[in-house]
Amino acid sequence: MKKHIFPLSIIIINLLVWVFAYPHMSDQVPIHWSSSGEVDRYASKMEAMLTAMGLIIVVYALMAVTPKIDPRKKNYRLFSKTYDILVNAMMVIFSLINLLMVLSGLGYDLPTRSIAPVLVGALLIVIGNYLPRVRPNFFMGIKNPWTLSSDEIWKKTHRFGAKVFTVAGIFIIADGLFAIGPSVILPIILITVFAPYVYSYMLFRKENGMNR
Incomplete structure (x- = not known):
């Protein structure tokens, strides 16, 4: 039960923020920004309130129920602390x-062009730091037919993925701070997503003697 205290506190705090800010917010609230930071x-x-609160609640609910319904739920015991850290980070x-979103609705002019990439990059770095500790399961981590077919491929892929996520996070934060360019983030995200998949497939071919 203790592991639920922090995420539930986050939900309550966010709800209170909305309750107190709601009467003072403009009727129309920014809920999405372009890569250049424009609404x-x-x-x-x-x-806006229902969308923001709904997202946080759904994420928590999914993360809370996942270890109970995963066919490999026994493996969650092997990385339970890591799982909780990743859930809390999200x-x-x-x-x-x-x-x-709330501050924007209150009329504050925030540098979203810098803030959003920094938040995304920070999350990627946290994920990269803990990714190697994630054990085989069907919900969290780099899941594909090749990583799920072999614990060794899973382990090596997640070690590789950790480096990719960390480097990607650093580049995205740098883009947020120094405005490298709006075209930079999409290629970085694509590389971050697909590089571990390609790497796991190459490991699978090697493990099964398919490179001959």
Whole structure:
């Protein structure tokens, strides 16, 4: 039960922030920003609140139930602390994004072009730091037919993925701080997603003698 205290506290704090800020917010609240930091979508403050709070609650609910329904749920005991840290990290990031939305709705002009990449990059670095500790399962980590076919491929892929995620996080933070260019983030994300998949496939071919 103790592991639920922090994420539930995050949810309650975010709800209180909305309750106190709601009467003072403009009728239309920014809920999405372009890669250049410009607002490209508005919503009513009720829709914004329900969307932001709904996302945080759904993320927590999914993370709470996942270890109970995963066919490999026994493996969660091997990385339970890591799992909790990653869940809490995601909750914190979503909470900060929620706060960004609230402050924008209150009329504050925030440097979203810098803040959003820094938050995303920080999350990638945290994930990269703990990725090698994740044990084989069907919900968290780099999951594909090759990593799930072999514990060794899973282990090597996650060690490789940890480096990719960390480097990607550093580049994205640098883009947020120094505005390298809006075209930089998408290629970095694509490389971060697909590089571990390609690497795991290469390991699978090697392990099964398919490179001959």
